Amino acid sequence: MSKTHMFAPRRYLPSTPALLAFEAAARLGSATAAAQELSLTQSAISRQIKTLEDQLGAALFAKQGRSLVLTPVGRTYLTQIQDVLQRLGSASVAAGANPQGGALNLAILPAFGMHWLAPRLADFARAHPEVTVNLSTRLAPFDFRNHSYDAAIHFGRKDWPGAEYLALMPETVVAVAAPDLVKDAGDPEALRAMTLLHLDTRPRAWARWFAAHDLTPPKGAGMMFDQFSTMAQAAIHGLGVALLPTFVAAPHLKNGTLRTAARGIEKSIGDYYLVWPSGRSVPPSLRSFSQWISTQLPLA
Template sequence: MFAHRRYLPSTPALLAFEAVARLGSATDAALELSLTQSAVSRQLKTLEEQIDAKLFVRQGRALVLTPAGRRYAEQVRDVLHRLGSASVTAGANPEGGALNLAILPAFGMHWLAPRLADFARAHPEVTVNLSTRLAPFDFRSQPFDAAIHFGRRDWPGAGYQPLMPETVVAVAAPGNVPEGADVAEIARLPLLHLDTRPRAWARWCAAHAVPAPTAPGMVFDQFSTMAQAAIHGLGIALLPTFVAAPHLESGALVPAAGGAGQSIGDYYLVWPEERPAPPSLRSFRAWLSTQLPGA
């Protein structure tokens, strides 16, 4: 039995509260939940009385969260996300567990996905669900057990498992680089940029002791589209080796001058430290350690 059972609200009350907190209106919440406005208002009144806290104040026609209401809304969303995830997991894989993983597109497609069949063979009891996220997020408001992170150890409240540094190589379409071009000449050609690596070319040039490029170039939000732009002759791309490898093997891209070098950060698996790791995550972390360079 829960120690504070009398403080446990009903699920309809929590759903009504979350909808009003998000929409700022009992009328809009009622439309979303297929209820009447008066039914939503009753749920809110009952909830406030049950937990003995004022959750909203009225400003004109809007319902605005009090400071206590804002804190409570964050916690309620986390509880509802976890409950929904647990229900999906119980129905989809009642004998095992799900791992809800947020991935970076290029790392997920080119490094992780080709290896997941091995994880599935080793752990058939775990269902891996993948979703793309490009930036850190609050684990309390998102239904993820873990995420792939690039950069530094700067994700608040996260535990870290180092994976690998990002090693990059300059590549171009065949014939798009003058024969015998050196690093300084490469730096003067049209260069392609990734918006999350704004100083990548400057670091590459510094590592090869040539001046940083000053001319602007096309900017992309994903390595995959930047690689396609390079294949079609739009410029020189600086790609992680795991992204460049299949294009180099097929001959769609060729190395430019300079060879490989290390990028600005490392890849990590991260997870919320405040939350007990589910068995699926523990299995995944152990398996990942066998896949890393030098394992």
């Protein structure tokens, strides 16, 4: 997982005060406002920006009256350095929170994070007390360059741009419903006459499920949900039959709030992966996490 970084020559690396002065002036639209925010004089802000422009060999601002307007080069540069400053700030906060350098910022999918990962994190914490895991929910792939995440949990295929992959598990699904709706796990044919609940990120899940049983899917739409957790609750309250990942359905089947609605467990449309950005050095915390999660395979 290791990568070797080549840093730009030092003459191309501007000072942090110059970057902060430029970013504040660009965001606020004036050197005066930037000076107030950074507790500097207006002339100090102007000098920092001039030094930065001389170093880059390009104009970053064009004056319009008393306002500063970004040039095309300035707009592009602002986007890039805001990402750098955000990551630098996050790294500094993480270092302060955990002086041993063990912070791991992980983007997770809600269902996987809640039902599979969270119950196991205590085991990871015991094995790696030096690592602080920070979890945030993200429903779709994002550009790692614009975020401070070290890694993410991805579902689907290997289609995350600029990412390295560790395969975790396929998603298997089971049809479930409230006990009042189904007495026993019977013939899949019976589900064609029932109300079906759908997830917006798996719009053809039921069609594939019926096809796997050599059945034609029923016509007509059912209720649509954006997360498995809300769809499971709808099923618990008798609103229809849900197609849930086995790790989401398991606790509800165990406590009796849901019942298997038809025989069989089917593979879903994709797999779960741990992904991290290509071309960025792998922090020790991510290395420890990836090694730990590998010991959990095959995931149950």
